[in-house]
Amino acid sequence: xxxxxxxxxxxxEESLRLMDLADRICQNPAAYxxxxxxxxxxxxxxxxxxxxRLSFEAAMLNLGGKVLGFPDAGVSSATKGETVADTIRVISxxxxxxxxxxxxxxxPLRASRYSRIPxxxxxxxxHSHPTQTLLDMLTIRRRKGRLDHLTIGFCGDLKxxxxxxxxxxxxxxCEGMKFILISPEELRVPDYIIHEFLEPKNIPxxxxxxxEDALPDLDILYMTRVQKERFFNEEDYVRLKNSYILTESKxxxxxxxxxxxxxLPRVNEITLDVDNDPRAAYFEQVQNGVYVRMALIMxxxxxxxxxxxxxxxxx
Amino acid sequence: xxxxxxxxxxxxEESLRLMDLADRICQNPAAYxxxxxxxxxxxxxxxxxxxxRLSFEAAMLNLGGKVLGFPDAGVSSATKGETVADTIRVISxxxxxxxxxxxxxxxPLRASRYSRIPxxxxxxxxHSHPTQTLLDMLTIRRRKGRLDHLTIGFCGDLKxxxxxxxxxxxxxxCEGMKFILISPEELRVPDYIIHEFLEPKNIPxxxxxxxEDALPDLDILYMTRVQKERFFNEEDYVRLKNSYILTESKxxxxxxxxxxxxxLPRVNEITLDVDNDPRAAYFEQVQNGVYVRMALIMxxxxxxxxxxxxxxxxx
Amino acid sequence: xxxxxxxxxxxxEESLRLMDLADRICQNPAAYxxxxxxxxxxxxxxxxxxxxRLSFEAAMLNLGGKVLGFPDAGVSSATKGETVADTIRVISxxxxxxxxxxxxxxxPLRASRYSRIPxxxxxxxxHSHPTQTLLDMLTIRRRKGRLDHLTIGFCGDLKxxxxxxxxxxxxxxCEGMKFILISPEELRVPDYIIHEFLEPKNIPxxxxxxxEDALPDLDILYMTRVQKERFFNEEDYVRLKNSYILTESKxxxxxxxxxxxxxLPRVNEITLDVDNDPRAAYFEQVQNGVYVRMALIMxxxxxxxxxxxxxxxxx
Numbered sequence: 001x002x003x004x005x006x007x008x009x010x011x012x013e014e015s016l017r018l019m020d021l022a023d024r025i026c027q028n029p030a031a032y033x034x035x036x037x038x039x040x041x042x043x044x045x046x047x048x049x050x051x052x053r054l055s056f057e058a059a060m061l062n063l064g065g066k067v068l069g070f071p072d073a074g075v076s077s078a079t080k081g082e083t084v085a086d087t088i089r090v091i092s093x094x095x096x097x098x099x100x101x102x103x104x105x106x107x108p109l110r111a112s113r114y115s116r117i118p119x120x121x122x123x124x125x126x127h128s129h130p131t132q133t134l135l136d137m138l139t140i141r142r143r144k145g146r147l148d149h150l151t152i153g154f155c156g157d158l159k160x161x162x163x164x165x166x167x168x169x170x171x172x173x174c175e176g177m178k179f180i181l182i183s184p185e186e187l188r189v190p191d192y193i194i195h196e197f198l199e200p201k202n203i204p205x206x207x208x209x210x211x212e213d214a215l216p217d218l219d220i221l222y223m224t225r226v227q228k229e230r231f232f233n234e235e236d237y238v239r240l241k242n243s244y245i246l247t248e249s250k251x252x253x254x255x256x257x258x259x260x261x262x263x264l265p266r267v268n269e270i271t272l273d274v275d276n277d278p279r280a281a282y283f284e285q286v287q288n289g290v291y292v293r294m295a296l297i298m299x300x301x302x303x304x305x306x307x308x309x310x311x312x313x314x315x
Numbered sequence: 316x317x318x319x320x321x322x323x324x325x326x327x328e329e330s331l332r333l334m335d336l337a338d339r340i341c342q343n344p345a346a347y348x349x350x351x352x353x354x355x356x357x358x359x360x361x362x363x364x365x366x367x368r369l370s371f372e373a374a375m376l377n378l379g380g381k382v383l384g385f386p387d388a389g390v391s392s393a394t395k396g397e398t399v400a401d402t403i404r405v406i407s408x409x410x411x412x413x414x415x416x417x418x419x420x421x422x423p424l425r426a427s428r429y430s431r432i433p434x435x436x437x438x439x440x441x442h443s444h445p446t447q448t449l450l451d452m453l454t455i456r457r458r459k460g461r462l463d464h465l466t467i468g469f470c471g472d473l474k475x476x477x478x479x480x481x482x483x484x485x486x487x488x489c490e491g492m493k494f495i496l497i498s499p500e501e502l503r504v505p506d507y508i509i510h511e512f513l514e515p516k517n518i519p520x521x522x523x524x525x526x527e528d529a530l531p532d533l534d535i536l537y538m539t540r541v542q543k544e545r546f547f548n549e550e551d552y553v554r555l556k557n558s559y560i561l562t563e564s565k566x567x568x569x570x571x572x573x574x575x576x577x578x579l580p581r582v583n584e585i586t587l588d589v590d591n592d593p594r595a596a597y598f599e600q601v602q603n604g605v606y607v608r609m610a611l612i613m614x615x616x617x618x619x620x621x622x623x624x625x626x627x628x629x630x
Numbered sequence: 631x632x633x634x635x636x637x638x639x640x641x642x643e644e645s646l647r648l649m650d651l652a653d654r655i656c657q658n659p660a661a662y663x664x665x666x667x668x669x670x671x672x673x674x675x676x677x678x679x680x681x682x683r684l685s686f687e688a689a690m691l692n693l694g695g696k697v698l699g700f701p702d703a704g705v706s707s708a709t710k711g712e713t714v715a716d717t718i719r720v721i722s723x724x725x726x727x728x729x730x731x732x733x734x735x736x737x738p739l740r741a742s743r744y745s746r747i748p749x750x751x752x753x754x755x756x757h758s759h760p761t762q763t764l765l766d767m768l769t770i771r772r773r774k775g776r777l778d779h780l781t782i783g784f785c786g787d788l789k790x791x792x793x794x795x796x797x798x799x800x801x802x803x804c805e806g807m808k809f810i811l812i813s814p815e816e817l818r819v820p821d822y823i824i825h826e827f828l829e830p831k832n833i834p835x836x837x838x839x840x841x842e843d844a845l846p847d848l849d850i851l852y853m854t855r856v857q858k859e860r861f862f863n864e865e866d867y868v869r870l871k872n873s874y875i876l877t878e879s880k881x882x883x884x885x886x887x888x889x890x891x892x893x894l895p896r897v898n899e900i901t902l903d904v905d906n907d908p909r910a911a912y913f914e915q916v917q918n919g920v921y922v923r924m925a926l927i928m929x930x931x932x933x934x935x936x937x938x939x940x941x942x943x944x945x
Contacts, residue, residue, distance in 0.1 A: 033353060038663060040688065040691055042684070048389065050385055050402070050405075051405055054357070054383050054384070054385075054405075054406070054409050055408075055409065057383045057409075058355065058383060058408075058409035058410065061355055061381045061383065066691045067383070068684050068687045068688060068691065068697070069684070070680055070684075070701060071385060071386075071701075072389065074389075074678065074702065074704075081858075081895065081897045082894075082895035082896070082897075085902075086894065086895060086896065087680070087895075089913050089916075090680075090681055090684075090894065090913070090916050091684070093685075093688070093913070093916045093917040093919075093920055094684050094685065094687075094688035094920065095688065228396075264397075264401065264405065265396065265397035265401060265402075266397070266401065267396045267397075272400075283404050283405070283408070286404075286405050286408045287408040289408075290408055290409065348668060363704065365700055365717070365720075366720055369672070369698050369699070369700075369720075369721070369724050370723075370724065372698045372724075373670065373698060373723070373724035373725065376670055376696045376698065382698070386700060386701075387704065389704075543711075579712075579716065579720065580711065580712035580716060580717075581712070581716065582711045582712075587715075598719050598720070598723070601719075601720050601723045602723040604723075605723055605724065
């Protein structure tokens with residue numbers, strides 16, 4: 001049995017095989033509609049997240065499976081002092097697989113150690129959110145036809161944004177990538193990302209302040225939200241939140257086939273006039289998220305692809 | 316693709332066809348038990364409402380469909396500042412149809428403009444609640460055998476009660492209706508209802524203060540709750556909440572085949588001794604609500620009635 | 631139609647037949663996977679409880695049924711002043727069976743009087759929690775092979791713990807039982823339990839203060855949590871919560887085939903080193919809870935066991 005706690009828990013080869021499966025699902029969803037019949041997914045959300053929770057639930061329902069769980073900690077036994085270790089042992093009696101979001105870093109990892117069912121980390125604090133990384137990579141591959149030799153810009157809050165950290169770490173395993181890190185000084189990417197993941201492999205990167213200067217060079221622009229809840233004081237938030245807003249007029253500086261990604265929800269960092277630009281890929285990401293979660297659930301449950309007769313990778 | 320945001324979004328002809336379908340479902344629910352197999356309903360409740368949410372969910376489950384969603388805003392991404400426009404675009408990737416309740420008037424309309432799936436307004440502030448109107452009309456038709464030439468009394472809070480406004484507007488399209496509006500001065504029906512919907516068509520109406528005086532003339536009595544949350548100060552609420560209480564002894568003044576409707580939940584505006592009176596129709600309304608929502612979901616999804624081989628109306 | 635509100639609503643004979651069914655389900659779950667197809671369970675939780683709610687939901691899903699409901703009072707119509715009597719009449723239009731948890735004693739009983747569908751009490755305040763009692767008895771029977779001639783120790787909070795009261799009352803109907811009641815003076819079992827259920831039948835019992843002294847004599851040790859929410863002041867809680875903690879070293883005093891039960895969630899009253907001891911039966915209880923709830927739902931719905939062709943008992 002395997003879990004998915006950190007994006008690097010699966011190799012790039014395995015990730016690619018998951019994406020292949022997601023592509024097949026996208027092309028023929030009806031072929032997969034009963035694959036997980038009678039299986040149950042538990043969604044354990046100690047912190048609310050409509051998008052991610054409902055994406056997992058839609059994925060499981062699309063596979064013919066069933067869903068139970070809780071949408072926030074207030075309706076869970078956490079309020080009675082139960083540990084995640086005990087909770088997952090209980091949930092192991094109720095479901096075949098679990099997706100857990102938790103405000104505390106490491107909680108899903110700890111749960112996985114006591115679990116009798118596969119655990120998927122659906123986001124733990126500022127730490128990891130591996131299915132977001134998978135859907136980001138799937139969207140990039142679909143838009144550009146490859147996951148190598150790409151120049152990728154990350155823009156906005158690169159300090160607290162876990163989706164950015166995870167995606168950089170994952171893409172650092174691909175050939176010929178170049179990263180342009182666009183942020184205010186206060187929100188630069190943490191040094192450990194650079195020292196542990198980019199420099200050892202001599203992956204080219206540059207840290208810049210101006211979105212507009214960077215735009216012409218990018219194959220992919222990954223925008224992020226400046227999350228109010230990550231700031232310690234209101235003043236810093238107000239000063240920085242309007243930095244790095246992408247507008248249709250700025251987009252004129254970009255390549256015609258660049259793709260704009262965003263983990264959502266957005267507040268105002270991408271203006272509404274960008275939504276109809278063909279480069280906007282952020283709602284495609286949502287759809288791809290369902291497909292890649294379907295692929296992941298199938299794989300962790302050991303369910304064979306009815307088209308190929310194989311599992312994406314062994315668990 | 317069509318949405319149902321306002322009760323007047325569908326014609327009376329279309330409403331009658333929906334009610335016909337609801338009647339057929341009621342007579343033979345088993346014939347409809349797989350009609351929406353593999354379809355998914357999203358219940359997006361930014362304001363809690365057990366009755367309405369669970370009615371939609373029961374309707375979808377009765378059709379063999381599946382359900383996902385959130386029961387209040389606290390567990391949704393709304394708290395992260397996401398607009399309903401973005402939320403519905405996300406939900407469009409997860410579900411085939413959505414029911415939305417929102418405290419802000421116009422939110423479901425706005426959502427529908429960005430949606431790739433049909434949106435049903437499940438109540439927006441004091442504004443509209445079109446499926447309540449449909450179930451009210453269905454209940455009246457079932458009880459009286461017709462939706463014309465009826466004298467209908469509305470009693471209680473006619474100012475804030477959206478169910479009252481919607482039902483008056485809808486019934487104003489029927490022949491030979493007469494309205495008796497029974498309320499304290501402070502809670503009279505808004506002038507626009509009278510000026511825009513009754514007077515232009517010369518529909519007879521009268522505004523009165525006494526429930527007992529009005530009772531003998533009524534074919535239908537529509538009671539409403541005096542909702543605490545609509546008042547600005549406690550004192551007004553306390554003074555008025557006990558006005559217009561229907562008791563079994565008052566019911567002695569009414570016709571033997573009058574029907575008492577109430578949108579529920581009631582607090583004390585209908586005493587418990589009325590519950591066993593055959594004129595009490597308010598729990599029938601709940602059951603009819605499931606049938607009419609089944610009919611509506613089928614129709615907005617373009618699903619044919621397996622008995623007639625037709626959709627109730629084209630969408 | 632029957633409800634299950636109090637553990638004593640069903641006879642010991644009926645309880646044993648439910649446990650027999652639960653055993654058959656455990657041995658061959660696939661035989662039961664469509665038994666409740668198209669049936670709907672409503673989970674009405676006016677007080678959050680992940681474990682119990684999800685156990686009911688897993689049970690219904692395992693039977694091929696469907697689930698709707700609410701996970702706490704905040705998302706229910708209770709906040710609008712609706713009575714449980716009205717709520718259950720509404721829910722009777724939506725579902726085929728209901729499980730209700732409520733902070734107020736007697737609420738499920740009151741609901742059952744107005745219900746058109748079977749109601750299962752899923753815990754009402756400090757009062758009853760009959761499915762917990764059933765799963766406790768099932769676990770004891772599985773571990774010891776019988777439900778008679780056993781020495782059972784209850785340890786911890788015997789004053790407020792409803793699971794303890796219910797289990798004592800139920801087991802008092804079996805032959806040859808002996809109870810050892812281990813608690814601090816402040817948390818002794820209420821007098822009425824002794825006067826009404828033990829003394830009239832001359833059932834041997836002893837009240838002691840020391841867990842260690844009692845351990846060697848026990849066939850079953852039922853540990854309980856010292857629930858913070860039951861205390862009136864913090865000081866009492868802090869002083870007592872660490873009393874009666876079971877550790878692996880204390881377990882050395884116990885018989886090799888004793889079983890340790892706990893209703894969960896635990897805080898620290900059983901240390902983690904006990905979890906791997908073969909005598910630890912508290913996670914088995916969770917699994918048994920699913921089986922016994924499956925058996926109960928089937929029986930209250932009048933569904934025949936596909937293996938025996940019979941219902942567990944007539945309703």
